[in-house]
Amino acid sequence: MNTLSRRSLVVGGLGLLGSGALAACSAPSISSTAGTGSGVASAGAGQRVVAKTLTARPVRLDLGGPSVSTWAYGDSAPGPLIRATTGDRLRITVDNQLPAQTTVHWHGIALDQAADGVPRVTQDPIAAGATYTYDYTAPDPGTYFYHPHVGVQLDRALYAPLIIDDPQEPGDYDHEWILVLDDWVDGTGRTPDDILTTLTSSGEGGMDHGTMGGMTGAEGMEGMDMSSGSSEGRTGVAHGNMGAGDSPYGDDAGDVAYPHYLVNGRVPADPEVLTAKPGQRVRLRIINAAADTIFTVALGGHRMTVTHTDGFPVQPQDTHALYLGMGERYDATVTLTDGVFPFVAVPLGKEGQAMSLVRTGSGAAPSPSVRPAELDKPVLVGAELKPADSARLEAREPDVRLELAMTGQMNPYEWGFNGAPYGQHDPLEIQEGQRVRLDVANHTMMAHPLHLHGHTFALPNGLRKDTVLIAPMQSMAIDLQADNPGNWLIHCHNIYHAEAGMTTELKYRP
Numbered sequence: 001m002n003t004l005s006r007r008s009l010v011v012g013g014l015g016l017l018g019s020g021a022l023a024a025c026s027a028p029s030i031s032s033t034a035g036t037g038s039g040v041a042s043a044g045a046g047q048r049v050v051a052k053t054l055t056a057r058p059v060r061l062d063l064g065g066p067s068v069s070t071w072a073y074g075d076s077a078p079g080p081l082i083r084a085t086t087g088d089r090l091r092i093t094v095d096n097q098l099p100a101q102t103t104v105h106w107h108g109i110a111l112d113q114a115a116d117g118v119p120r121v122t123q124d125p126i127a128a129g130a131t132y133t134y135d136y137t138a139p140d141p142g143t144y145f146y147h148p149h150v151g152v153q154l155d156r157a158l159y160a161p162l163i164i165d166d167p168q169e170p171g172d173y174d175h176e177w178i179l180v181l182d183d184w185v186d187g188t189g190r191t192p193d194d195i196l197t198t199l200t201s202s203g204e205g206g207m208d209h210g211t212m213g214g215m216t217g218a219e220g221m222e223g224m225d226m227s228s229g230s231s232e233g234r235t236g237v238a239h240g241n242m243g244a245g246d247s248p249y250g251d252d253a254g255d256v257a258y259p260h261y262l263v264n265g266r267v268p269a270d271p272e273v274l275t276a277k278p279g280q281r282v283r284l285r286i287i288n289a290a291a292d293t294i295f296t297v298a299l300g301g302h303r304m305t306v307t308h309t310d311g312f313p314v315q316p317q318d319t320h321a322l323y324l325g326m327g328e329r330y331d332a333t334v335t336l337t338d339g340v341f342p343f344v345a346v347p348l349g350k351e352g353q354a355m356s357l358v359r360t361g362s363g364a365a366p367s368p369s370v371r372p373a374e375l376d377k378p379v380l381v382g383a384e385l386k387p388a389d390s391a392r393l394e395a396r397e398p399d400v401r402l403e404l405a406m407t408g409q410m411n412p413y414e415w416g417f418n419g420a421p422y423g424q425h426d427p428l429e430i431q432e433g434q435r436v437r438l439d440v441a442n443h444t445m446m447a448h449p450l451h452l453h454g455h456t457f458a459l460p461n462g463l464r465k466d467t468v469l470i471a472p473m474q475s476m477a478i479d480l481q482a483d484n485p486g487n488w489l490i491h492c493h494n495i496y497h498a499e500a501g502m503t504t505e506l507k508y509r510p
């Protein structure tokens with residue numbers, strides 16, 4: 001399910017049907033996944049319906065050596081690809097065979113809030129043994145993913161890609177490869193719930209945090225410009241392109257030292273092998289589904305051209321390597337040369353790496369610990385990409401400005417916004433039709449990927465994102481158009497931080 005050759009579809013005659021054929025074509029591979037049914041039907045008023053059943057259940061998975069007991073959608077990590085076309089209606093029934101409540105969140109989709117999958121905000125959690133149907137329209141094309149929004153379930157195998165195809169997309173590439181990154185611990189002697197308990201009781205999940213354990217959110221706030229609307233005040237990180245050893249996100253990027261890092265559910269010792277011919281163009285859709293790990297990604301021997309982030313197009317940008325925060329997605333194209341190449345995802349501030357192999361010719365596979373030279377070259381900071389003109393928010397002064405300070409520390413393990421954990425938070429209140437500016441300020445010594453549900457926001461340079469990495473002590477003003485009424489979460493996409501309180505709500509007043 002992780003590879004799809006557009007050329008083979010065209011050769012099969014399906015290309016004439018446009019991108020709609022992609023969803024229909026992907027259906028058989030999805031229905032072949034045990035416990036997962038699917039179908040595509042036309043709906044009334046010309047809207048096509050993509051209907052599937054997703055079964056969440058305990059499974060045993062082979063990660064390419066390590067065999068683990070975990071929870072998954074169907075019987076694989078990542079779970080089954082869901083694919084539709086812009087404007088389609090998705091009707092996804094979740095059959096919860098887990099021994100726990102769950103929900104599914106469709107990360108990045110500007111959907112009707114009733115389908116957003118947030119327990120006690122948009123729905124009651126789906127009880128063990130129960131089913132629930134999500135029904136929503138996907139308004140924007142792009143690379144998305146889906147995962148639970150209950151506890152730290154995301155840190156099991158409960159994640160999978162969600163691709164919305166663009167009927168206008170020229171598709172001038174020979175292959176499309178979806179690459180899902182993950183950090184893995186479940187079934188290795190600890191569960192994610194064990195780790196959350198350890199973190200919240202002692203502040204240590206296995207990482208050596210050195211001297212930062214006593215750092216509090218209030219320290220270092222003095223002198224920060226929290227209100228400036230100037231472009232200088234809105235971007236706290238001055239320089240983006242730094243080597244991997246000199247990351248703007250610091251070395252203390254995560255809380256958990258994971259035993260394994262995965263691309264498409266495989267460890268580097270027995271990686272997935274992606275095959276193509278020399279000279280072919282490939283579209284990579286890279287998704288960071290990890291719970292606690294920022295990755296630096298590179299393809300050995302190649303430069304990538306980044307074309308989209310979080311679904312939206314950017315001005316194409318060449319790079320040797322790029323950072324991906326948890327919940328972020330980047331699309332890139334690459335023209336392949338002849339040989340065998342490692343696609344690596346190196347966890348920031350942690351040991352080990354994730355890897356897939358790209359094979360266009362003969363040759364020995366590189367070592368699982370290979371470090372491509374691209375990692376020593378400047379690494380692209382996604383927030384510095386420029387938006388494609390088609391992706392820009394219409395210029396407008398904000399009607400309302402709201403402060404969103406990221407606060408907390410490791411010891412005690414408490415995270416929040418504006419000094420309060422979720423549950424004691426004051427929702428950020430807005431009204432439909434407003435242009436809203438969120439003055440985000442990271443008052444902590446860690447990087448946090450900030451994720452907003454139901455909307456895509458604009459960074460100071462106009463870049464459209466739904467998840468953005470905020471560096472330690474960085475401030476950044478982000479603008480959004482209040483065009484999707486409801487009650488939406490804003491949270492850190494480090495799932496342990498989110499669970500420990502770094503979650504709040506953006507609430508439309510009636």
Ligand SMILES: [Cu+2]
Binds near residue numbers: 497
């Ligand atoms: Cu965080």
